[in-house]
Amino acid sequence: MVREKGAMEIRAMEEGEVRIKSPMALVTSPDGKKTGPVRGAHLGWTLNLYATETRRGAKGNNVTVKKTILEGVTGSVRSGNMMALMGASGAGKSSLLDCISLRNQKFEGNVFVDGKPADNAFFGLTAYVYQDDLFFPTLTVREHLRFHAMVRMPKTIQPHIKAERVESILLDVGLQGCSDALIGGASSLIRGISGGERKRVAVATELLSNPAILFLDEPTSGLDSFMAEAVCTLLRKLANTGKIVVCVIHQPSSDTFKLFTHLCLLAKGRMAYLGELPKAVDYFAALGHACPPNFNPADFFIEELAVVPSDYEKSMARLRVVTDAYQDSDLRKQNEKWLSKVDPAVLSKPRRRTGIAITEYPATADTQFWESCRRTILQYKREPVLTRARLVNSILMGVLLGLVYFDQDTTYKAVQNKIGVAFIVTMNQCISATFGVVQEVPRDFAVFMREYLAGANRVSSYFLARTLSEIPFQILFPLVFGSIVYGMVGLRPTAGAYITFCLVLILCANTAVSMGYALSAVFRNTTAAIAAGSVVIMPMALFSGLLLDMNNIAPWLRPLQFLSIIRYTYHAIIINEYANQPINCGFNVICPFRTGNAVLTYVGAAPDELSFNMGMLFVFMLCFRLIAFMALKWHSTRVASL
Known part of the structure; x- marks a missing residue:
């Protein structure tokens, strides 16, 4: 059974700041003995994503055009990191998240776990929280989590242990106050719990299986700034226990933005920045794009990487300068050092990875x-x-x-x-x-x-x-x-x-x-x-x-x-x-x-x-x-x- 050091000991916030603790994730056997590092301490990717679309040609005929969604995107994230995927609309944020989580496998390149290509065990290491919350509205929060505990936790674990896990998760994510309330939802006649509580239910559901890597697609969508910060605070606590947390986020408040440890910025499918979040402002200032004082850095990055429809050519030229600067930077070289440990045969012959799917189910x-x-x-x-x-x-x-x-x-x-x-x-x-x-x-x-x-x-x-x-x-x-x-x-x-x-x-x-x-x-x-x-x-x-x-x-x-x-x-x-x-x-x-x-x-x-x-x-x-x-x-x- 996989456990992580400190997983049940959530560090509280002190004076609005989360203390960063990133212990090495460990594998724990059923008898409680640690057996070594858990797989999933490092996630890397190098990929291209294309799409085809049919357009009307000059002669009135249909022409198939190959469109680039992601171009030469390479990066990685390690245990204990909480990375934000950001960019303007159409930058490729959700596409990248879907690719590195293997929800979309129609890409060229590879996704690596601890230096090895992802295989059929990948889905057992990861969890994915969708942007829109879909639940059975007639179940209570506890009933929902109990169902998922029974079907997603290993069959070797006794039912009473699974029940204890449910109660522990309810406490960890702050849902004990609404644990017996019906979930409800916008598509149901049952009002149910609030939007922020539903988002925490979505996160709690994925935590039952204790994943090493957690992907989230805009977890703050539809929430007010207070609830958005509460959800991201929960995610930061999870990262502090040694998990990898990667999420697409759209225009967070400055307080919410500070909760992330790392930042990945995309501009029209190309990398604009990948590194520690506190260093991002200085990096852009060195390129001549200084963030004004007392200005939310998240809003600043979005504005700098946005395409103005009325000045399309100039905007694209500006984005090309920023993305080319990253390609030529020492930061990119530092970020891609992990590739030297990957089998050269895999890198020299990138192939389209398809067909990786669920092959084993935790429950019978x-x-x-x-x-x-x-x-x-x-x-x-x-x-x-x-x-x-x-x-x-x-x-x-x-x-x-x-x-x-x-x-x-x-x-x-x-x-x-x-x-x-x-x-x-x-x-x-x-x-x-x-x-x-x-x-x-x-x-x-x-x-x-x-x-x-x-x-x-x-x-x-x-x-x-x-x-x-x-x-x-x-x-x-x-x-x-x-x-x-x-x-x-x-x-x-x-x-x-x-x-x-x-x-x-x-x-x-x-x-x-x-x-x-x-x-x-x-x-x-x-x-x-x-x-x-x-x-x-x-x-x-x-x-x-x-x-x-x-x-x-x-x-x-x-x-x-x-x-x-x-x-x-x-x-x-x-x-x-x-x-x-x-x-x-x-x-x-x-x-x-x-x-x-x-x-x-x-x-x-x-x-x-x-x-x-x-x-x-x-x-x-x-x-x-x-x-x-x-x-x-x-x-x-x-x-x-x-």
Whole structure:
């Protein structure tokens, strides 16, 4: 188990200044014996990054242009350093962070850990805090950290030790006061904790695995100056324990800026400065760019390295002078001394590094599965939209339909009403189940994608857990709705017919939910999934058998009816109600439906197709789930290899 000397002893600030202590990180075995320096005490990189874009040529044709994002960027950072990546907009800050953290592997060159090229163990040494905070809003801070402790800490560690680690982290990052509050968020109806607290939750999540290197993308974004300083103070404390902290930061206050030990400045993809932060002002003064007295150095550097759109050529020339000065400086030579210890064969043949991804997970698949199940059940119990709204919808729509079609009899006059009930019930289940999913699940998939990149969850464990743990809820909603409708409308009064009706609705609802999962996994965007859902459901309704006579359409369109889950549900309900059942015509000579089988012929169903229709719903449910799983698997693999 990896531990670091002094990791649990956070030094307090005294008179606004953090005392710098950078002890050597050590490996600690389970028995507590130190076994040597931890891997990850030095991070280096030398790389170029290019992108291609299509532009309109002079002759009106499309021309592919190679654009330079990062050019000859070489640098390093050591244990105990807290480095700020800064530059004007478009300088390449986030691109560099993504490359050295291997979140983007489409670069030329290498990233080195302790002088050796990064390998598949890299993700076990590092952690990445994203700019935007994505959490499950219905979990408390402690529940969130407990989940990640169980799935991200080594399986050899006992659960009670993991629980102690959670409590220790809560104390270290100052979250003990809100540990039992729901996280919430802007995308949720739950207000939850504050923005600064959510940012500290993001940092605490990554600290559970005790990484040697911590990357952060604009950790102060959206925070006021006080909270920004509090977050950076926490990061400085972590660096003081021997960790490497590298973060992109945008226009920090002077007090926040002083918390960093090192500074890396970029200008249009080239290095402008890399070194100790206190020496940066003197370095630029020597180049003729003196920082005015009582002026925030961070703002000064940004202004000096910015491109003025109205004076583009002059700005680019000025930036070229600054970046060329760094390339010719003794500072660059000093910064690149570490390259002399790297294998010359690796440096002489830089290659594009792709394919480094998660190969080992700290926790077993079983642990990830059960923890994901527990979390999903908590989500359904607390989710104010997906669960409660669907339950209320089931009750209200059931009562409404029951009142409109109340107490239908067995005469031929009730046939039209019962056919209408069957169709509306089917449409209600398909629409509510599908769109209820696509409004919520894409956001959950986005959270899972980050867990996957951090090695916290497998696609199979997450997907299977979510599928199985939601089954009770997906049975409850259609059962409540179906029971109300069946009783109030007065459908076939036998226990067997009632049970079959409920089973058909449960199959329909779960197939529609599965379709929603497939749409969410394929498009990964709520708006796109909703739009696609409308495109899919409307043809299914059209070919259901009620709105269209299949004998009067083009033959090549008729097979589309076999792709409609609405058709299978609608026909199953009609068959359950009328198959081989008599219809009371009274003394009327003109009776359009003298038997129940005549009703089935009218809608295009057959008396012996009940099992077939229910079986097809089950098949479609499995197919949609398989599509969702494969799409999620494909997206996760693709994102991991970027």
